[in-house]
Amino acid sequence: MPPIISVQGLNKTYASGFEALKNLDLDINTGEIFALLGPNGAGKTTLISIICGIANPTRGTVTADGHDILTDFRQARAKIGLVPQELATDAFETVWATVNFSRGLFGKAPNPAHLEKILRQLSLWDKRNSKIKALSGGMKRRVMIAKALSHEPKILFLDEPTAGVDVELRRDMWEMVRGLREQGVTIILTTHYIEEAEEMADRIGVISNGEIILVEEKTALMRKLGKKQLTLSLREPLANVPDSLAAMPLTLSEDGRELNYNFDTEQEHSGISELLKELDSQGVEFRDLRTRESSLEDIFVGLVHGQ
Amino acid sequence: MNLYSVRAIYMFEMARTWRTLLQSVATPVISTSLYFVVFGSAIGSRMVDIDGVSYGAYIIPGLIMLTLLMQSISNASFGIYMPKFSGTIYEVLSAPISYVEIVLGYVGAAATKSVILGLIILITATFFVDYRIDHPIWMFSFLVLTSITFSFLGFVIGIWADGFEKLQIVPMMIVTPLVFLGGTFYSIDMLPSFWQGVTLLNPVVYLVSGFRWSFYGVSDVHIAVSTGMTFGFLVLFIALVWWIFKTGYKLKS
Numbered sequence: 057m058p059p060i061i062s063v064q065g066l067n068k069t070y071a072s073g074f075e076a077l078k079n080l081d082l083d084i085n086t087g088e089i090f091a092l093l094g095p096n097g098a099g100k101t102t103l104i105s106i107i108c109g110i111a112n113p114t115r116g117t118v119t120a121d122g123h124d125i126l127t128d129f130r131q132a133r134a135k136i137g138l139v140p141q142e143l144a145t146d147a148f149e150t151v152w153a154t155v156n157f158s159r160g161l162f163g164k165a166p167n168p169a170h171l172e173k174i175l176r177q178l179s180l181w182d183k184r185n186s187k188i189k190a191l192s193g194g195m196k197r198r199v200m201i202a203k204a205l206s207h208e209p210k211i212l213f214l215d216e217p218t219a220g221v222d223v224e225l226r227r228d229m230w231e232m233v234r235g236l237r238e239q240g241v242t243i244i245l246t247t248h249y250i251e252e253a254e255e256m257a258d259r260i261g262v263i264s265n266g267e268i269i270l271v272e273e274k275t276a277l278m279r280k281l282g283k284k285q286l287t288l289s290l291r292e293p294l295a296n297v298p299d300s301l302a303a304m305p306l307t308l309s310e311d312g313r314e315l316n317y318n319f320d321t322e323q324e325h326s327g328i329s330e331l332l333k334e335l336d337s338q339g340v341e342f343r344d345l346r347t348r349e350s351s352l353e354d355i356f357v358g359l360v361h362g363q
Numbered sequence: 364m365n366l367y368s369v370r371a372i373y374m375f376e377m378a379r380t381w382r383t384l385l386q387s388v389a390t391p392v393i394s395t396s397l398y399f400v401v402f403g404s405a406i407g408s409r410m411v412d413i414d415g416v417s418y419g420a421y422i423i424p425g426l427i428m429l430t431l432l433m434q435s436i437s438n439a440s441f442g443i444y445m446p447k448f449s450g451t452i453y454e455v456l457s458a459p460i461s462y463v464e465i466v467l468g469y470v471g472a473a474a475t476k477s478v479i480l481g482l483i484i485l486i487t488a489t490f491f492v493d494y495r496i497d498h499p500i501w502m503f504s505f506l507v508l509t510s511i512t513f514s515f516l517g518f519v520i521g522i523w524a525d526g527f528e529k530l531q532i533v534p535m536m537i538v539t540p541l542v543f544l545g546g547t548f549y550s551i552d553m554l555p556s557f558w559q560g561v562t563l564l565n566p567v568v569y570l571v572s573g574f575r576w577s578f579y580g581v582s583d584v585h586i587a588v589s590t591g592m593t594f595g596f597l598v599l600f601i602a603l604v605w606w607i608f609k610t611g612y613k614l615k616s
Contacts, residue, residue: 070616108457111616130365133459144450148382149375160371161458203454 058122059083060211060242061107066116068102068266076102078266080116084211084244089237091257091274092246093356099266100246101141104213108138121210134162137209139200141216141246147189151180151199154188155206162207174202177232194225201232212236214245218252230256250353254278264360277355286317286328288335289344298338304331315342368460372468373475376442380476387438388480391430395484398426399491402548407492413550414581420494424575425547427484428567431477431509432542436534439473439517444524447614456615462608470514477510494578501586502577508593509570515600522613541567551583566592 061084068077076099084090094100105111107118109129117124123131146154155171175181178198183191188199197217204212214233218226233243233256247253253260254274261271270277293312304327307316319326335342380387403419410418446452455465488494496502516533524530545567551559562568563584573589576582582589607614 105616108453110453110456112611130459130461133457136457138453138457140450140453142450144453146449146451149378153378157371157375158454160367160374161454161460163365163367163459165367 057086060086060121061244062117062119063103063107064117066103066106066118067114068099068106068111069114076266077106080263080266080268082261082268082271084242085259087237087240087242088258089233089243089245089256091253091260092244092263093250093253093260094246094263095360098263100263101215102266103263104138104140104215104244104246108136108213109133110138130163134207135210137204137207137212139197139204139212139214139217141219143193143196143200145188145196145199148187150185150187151175151191151202152184154199155202158203159206164207170208171202171206174205177235178202179228194221197221197225201229205236209241211242211244214243216246216248218247218249226252250356262356262359270359278349283349283354284319285348286319286331287346287348288315288317288342289313290315291341291343294340298334298340300338301331301334306331365460365464368458369464369468369471372455372465373472376469376472377475379442380438380472387476388483391434391480392483392487395426395430396487396491398422399488403488403492413553414579416579416581417493419492420579421550421575422548423485423488423492423494424578425542425545425571427481427506428509428571428574429539429542429547430484431481431506432513432538432567432570433534434480435473435477435510435513436517436520436538437530438476439470439514440521440524440530440533441517442469442473443518443521444530447522452614462604466515466518466604466608470511470518473514473517474507474510477514478507481506481510496578497580498577502574505570505574505577505593508597509574512593512597512600515597515604519600519603519607522607525613538567541565542571546571546583566596569593 061082063080063082066077066080067075069075080099080103082103092100092103102111106113107120107125109125109132113126117126119125120132121135123129123135125132146157149157152171152175155175156166159166159171172181175184178201180195180198180202183195188196191199201214201217217233218229221229230252233245237243245252245256257274259271260274260277262269290313294308294315295312297306297308297315305318308314309316317328317331319328399419402422407417407419407422412418413421446455520530520533544562545565546562551562551568554562569584569589569592572583573586573593576586576589606612
């Protein structure tokens with residue numbers, strides 16, 4: 057299946073001379089959840105803004121569902137729903153009026169049944185006659201999602217969807233995003249919360265300084281870049297790491313009761329048995345051991361800093 | 364043409380009007396009525412007729428023109444400035460609509476409101492002043508054309524403005540003085556000849572004169588000149604809007 061979004065050689069240079077995107081290529085597969093990770097100012101929002109028609113590209117092409125976003129903007133944009141990062145709503149409108157407006161704005165005939173379904177899914181149905189200004193922050197966020205879904209898009213952009221949203225609501229939102237994917241909607245989300253990408257995404261792209269530095273299946277990424285850490289809880293605290301072990305990647309906790317050993321799961325030779333033998337010969341006893349896989353966050357920090 | 368989109372923007376803007384009925388309709392009607400009371404009923408009876416028209420009746424076209432200009436500009440500018448200010452403009456920019464459709468929605472709604480206001484004021488005036496309309500079709504055409512033209516200008520101002528203060532500057536500092544000095548309250552024949560020449564540089568003179576001609580058949584400048592000037596403004600402001608969208612000026616980075 058051809059990619060639902062294809063970005064080729066995309067450049068964006070702002071009037072100030074700042075190069076926000078540098079020759080960026082990216083394909084989004086139909087029906088996937090794609091998480092775009094990157095530090096502040098990396099170009100995440102610029103990329104989304106260009107695809108959605110809010111900013112003009114300096115160079116390069118983008119197609120959405122096969123339609124060029126510039127020459128065939130009507131077809132392209134009709135396929136896309138956008139939930140921007142900033143909470144921007146018409147405070148004096150009712151929830152119902154605003155989703156109705158969005159549907160019309162995107163050129164669709166009125167369909168109260170569809171809007172009702174969306175508002176129910178987002179737990180906004182009871183609030184349909186409330187003015188938006190009377191809603192909480194989390195509800196406003198959901199109103200923006202409802203607006204983006206009002207015209208039945210095939211592609212949904214969520215720019216930092218859970219920023220400033222409490223834990224419970226975040227879980228609900230993840231649930232909703234999964235439900236949308238089951239209905240065949242392709243979802244592209246940007247996030248600061250690595251946990252979110254780890255939990256949700258099928259594939260992950262990392263953007264830094266306007267360039268995509270990595271695109272990978274989430275599971276493959278975590279396996280490939282995955283580091284593991286072995287933690288040994290010692291029976292007696294140590295003052296320092298024994299000299300004979302100094303060459304190994306070991307760290308001692310401050311109270312001297314825990315010894316941490318970092319190893320790479322992909323390597324043939326983890327060095328764990330040598331470590332344990334040496335500890336035994338040194339007479340260091342331990343009462344517990346555990347291993348931990350590195351999270352996406354560790355991977356991410358490693359990537360961006362290693363650049 | 365994406366009619367659902369145009370309708371959505373148009374209805375949204377009209378809903379804003381009805382929501383703020385007191386401010387958007389009652390205020391201009393009341394303030395204009397005060398002029399009718401003071402200059403029409405009270406002082407007007409002591410003034411001599413101008414061009415054979417009683418003073419109270421003479422000022423009606425100019426006062427309606429004042430309202431049309433002010434309301435068209437402030438309505439259209441506010442309509443497009445608010446989404447920029449609140450950030451909701453993202454939705455309009457990301458929608459599958461052309462610039463023509465965006466303008467039709469915003470400018471169309473602002474002009475509609477001005478026309479409605481103009482007609483309300485015209486009706487209100489009958490309570491205070493006796494007046495006649497010699498050329499009703501011309502009168503209505505001028506009403507509509509002026510509303511559309513200056514709604515375009517308002518749209519330009521709304522995009523140019525980056526603060527509420529700038530929204531007020533043009534209507535208050537430029538349009539109001541031009542209307543007051545543009546023959547709303549007097550015929551320019553009454554001015555010394557030097558000032559008559561200066562006054563002809565004021566574009567509002569042509570609008571007021573043409574509009575007054577449609578009421579009483581008297582005018583300071585020929586009706587053809589007035590009509591030409593009005594269309595001239597329309598073309599100028601449309602060109603500005605076209606340029607804004609072509610360059611993305613202050614709308615797109």
